[in-house]
Amino acid sequence: MDSFKKILIQAFLISIVSSVLISELPGQITVKLPRSTPETEGVSSQGIIDFLNAADTASRVELHSFMFLRHGKVIAEGWWDPFGPDNKHLLYSASKTFAATGIGLAVSENRLKLTDKVYSFFPYSQPDILSDYMKEMTVQNLLTMSAGQDPEPRSMGAGGDWINTFLGTEPVHKPGTVFMYNNMATFMLSAIVQQVTGQTLFDYLMPRIFQPLGIRGIDWDLNPQGINLGMIGLRLRSEDLAKFGQLLLQQGVWNKKQLVPKEWVKEATSFKIESKGGSPKLSNDENDWAQGYCYQMWRGRNNTVRLDGMAGQFVVLIPDKDAIVVLTANARDTQDELNLVHNYLIPAIKSNTSLPANQGFYSELQKKQSSLSLKTTVSKTTKSDFETRISGKEFSLEENDYRIQSVYFAFNSDGCSFGLKRDNQISVFKAGQGSWKITKSASTSLLSPSRNPSSKSIDANYSSPQTSFIAAASYAWTDNATLEITTRFVEESLGPQTIVFRFSELNGGVRITIEQSTSGAQARGPAGAPPRVQLRGSLVEIK
Numbered sequence: 001m002d003s004f005k006k007i008l009i010q011a012f013l014i015s016i017v018s019s020v021l022i023s024e025l026p027g028q029i030t031v032k033l034p035r036s037t038p039e040t041e042g043v044s045s046q047g048i049i050d051f052l053n054a055a056d057t058a059s060r061v062e063l064h065s066f067m068f069l070r071h072g073k074v075i076a077e078g079w080w081d082p083f084g085p086d087n088k089h090l091l092y093s094a095s096k097t098f099a100a101t102g103i104g105l106a107v108s109e110n111r112l113k114l115t116d117k118v119y120s121f122f123p124y125s126q127p128d129i130l131s132d133y134m135k136e137m138t139v140q141n142l143l144t145m146s147a148g149q150d151p152e153p154r155s156m157g158a159g160g161d162w163i164n165t166f167l168g169t170e171p172v173h174k175p176g177t178v179f180m181y182n183n184m185a186t187f188m189l190s191a192i193v194q195q196v197t198g199q200t201l202f203d204y205l206m207p208r209i210f211q212p213l214g215i216r217g218i219d220w221d222l223n224p225q226g227i228n229l230g231m232i233g234l235r236l237r238s239e240d241l242a243k244f245g246q247l248l249l250q251q252g253v254w255n256k257k258q259l260v261p262k263e264w265v266k267e268a269t270s271f272k273i274e275s276k277g278g279s280p281k282l283s284n285d286e287n288d289w290a291q292g293y294c295y296q297m298w299r300g301r302n303n304t305v306r307l308d309g310m311a312g313q314f315v316v317l318i319p320d321k322d323a324i325v326v327l328t329a330n331a332r333d334t335q336d337e338l339n340l341v342h343n344y345l346i347p348a349i350k351s352n353t354s355l356p357a358n359q360g361f362y363s364e365l366q367k368k369q370s371s372l373s374l375k376t377t378v379s380k381t382t383k384s385d386f387e388t389r390i391s392g393k394e395f396s397l398e399e400n401d402y403r404i405q406s407v408y409f410a411f412n413s414d415g416c417s418f419g420l421k422r423d424n425q426i427s428v429f430k431a432g433q434g435s436w437k438i439t440k441s442a443s444t445s446l447l448s449p450s451r452n453p454s455s456k457s458i459d460a461n462y463s464s465p466q467t468s469f470i471a472a473a474s475y476a477w478t479d480n481a482t483l484e485i486t487t488r489f490v491e492e493s494l495g496p497q498t499i500v501f502r503f504s505e506l507n508g509g510v511r512i513t514i515e516q517s518t519s520g521a522q523a524r525g526p527a528g529a530p531p532r533v534q535l536r537g538s539l540v541e542i543k
């Protein structure tokens with residue numbers, strides 16, 4: 001047996017064993033929230049069905065999961081295949097609320113005050129000259145996105161001092177007077193927690209929030225100086241988010257223990273400053289980003305408060321109804337996504353007491369929840385003429401900047417397996433025809449790395465503890481000579497990566513052209529889509 005095939009088989013066996021072992025790790029065991037039925041908690045199953053039907057037809061909203069809680073119990077939940085309940089999901093800016101919570105806990109432990117000046121925490125990272133406005137900036141100004149910098153600091157550099165760069169960026173508005181969304185302000189909250197506690201924000205929150213809530217097996221990205229990003233980079237499961245939302249709804253109480261001071265939760269979720277955002281075409285009454293800002297949370301319509309992350313990562317608190325909605329998504333229009341909550345889920349809450357059971361609608365809801373799936377590309381032909389010719393074969397690629405040496409295909413009744421060899425290391429993926437297959441991968445892209453290490457964007461310069469990634473893939477023959485494989489790294493990026501393999505005749509053999517494109521948010525940061533890739537190669541005799 002040739003070496004490529006041996007490695008391919010070994011990689012498949014390792015991926016299978018790893019997936020079994022990882023599912024048994026203590027870090028992945030979480031405490032589940034109680035479950036109930038919609039009608040038992042005063043909610044209409046039909047209203048939730050209407051929500052799911054509307055989500056299916058919302059062209060600019062791609063949901064990955066939803067959870068609906070009433071009176072502290074999960075009454076409806078679903079994940080769109082290949083996303084599942086055990087998968088963590090990128091939170092993007094929904095991470096910010098956890099940074100604010102770290103500040104609140106540190107305040108309660110008398111480690112700092114909200115009136116403390118930001119620069120005072122960092123005597124060794126200050127620029128030569130501090131502006132007058134910078135000297136006025138307080139921790140509370142960071143919490144309310146009113147630091148006064150416009151635009152926000154963006155160029156941190158791979159080896160630069162992020163704190164020094166922030167302190168050296170002069171505010172143009174008096175701190176506390178103007179709302180201006182500022183990612184680096186949230187990073188500074190994380191840095192302050194680390195400065196006053198001697199622990200990273202993540203480590204500080206672990207025994208105070210994550211462990212008491214039964215949240216395990218999670219991580220939070222670090223910047224080059226070893227500080228949690230705060231603004232982004234935290235990944236949690238949908239149920240983890242639901243627990244945190246329920247903690248806030250319960251005024252910081254969990255299992256009869258006050259994890260977060262009640263007064264802090266009240267302050268953190270109340271209106272603090274006029275906000276701006278969302279579509280300029282909407283009136284303020286229609287715009288969920290024009291209802292005001294709290295401490296790293298947004299006020300919304302219908303007296304809601306929410307954790308809010310790019311592309312539709314939401315935890316919507318509905319205190320008037322004692323309810324929570326958790327959504328993870330890859331939405332191009334996040335207002336459309338929130339409209340689904342306002343138009344369907346909130347109206348589905350009918351009573352503070354139980355409704356009569358409605359087995360018909362409840363059964364329909366259960367069936368719909370269990371069959372949710374993201375669409376896959378439809379094959380124009382069940383089997384291409386090339387399929388038999390390329391199955392079990394290796395294609396040697398021309399020298400390229402991405403160091404990809406060859407690709408390999410194998411087809412059987414269970415689907416397609418394909419391998420990519422880069423620097424003599426092989427990444428193997430499984431793909432289903434019209435369905436999703438899951439594989440463990442050491443990479444998050446056909447190209448590696450998917451982030452540009454020379455970039456000076458804050459999105460590009462951070463480290464992750466992740467070394468293994470979950471890849472879901474499906475394939476389709478879009479014509480007789482074109483194989484399209486779509487991959488989704490369900491814990492690392494929101495949008496799909498599509499690899500197009502085009503086959504053609506070449507002197508009695510087969511020539512291959514490879515193209516990759518990516519849609520949606522990129523792996524671990526809104527850095528924009530990578531350049532379109534085109535690689536070429538030909539079928540080789542495997543030695």
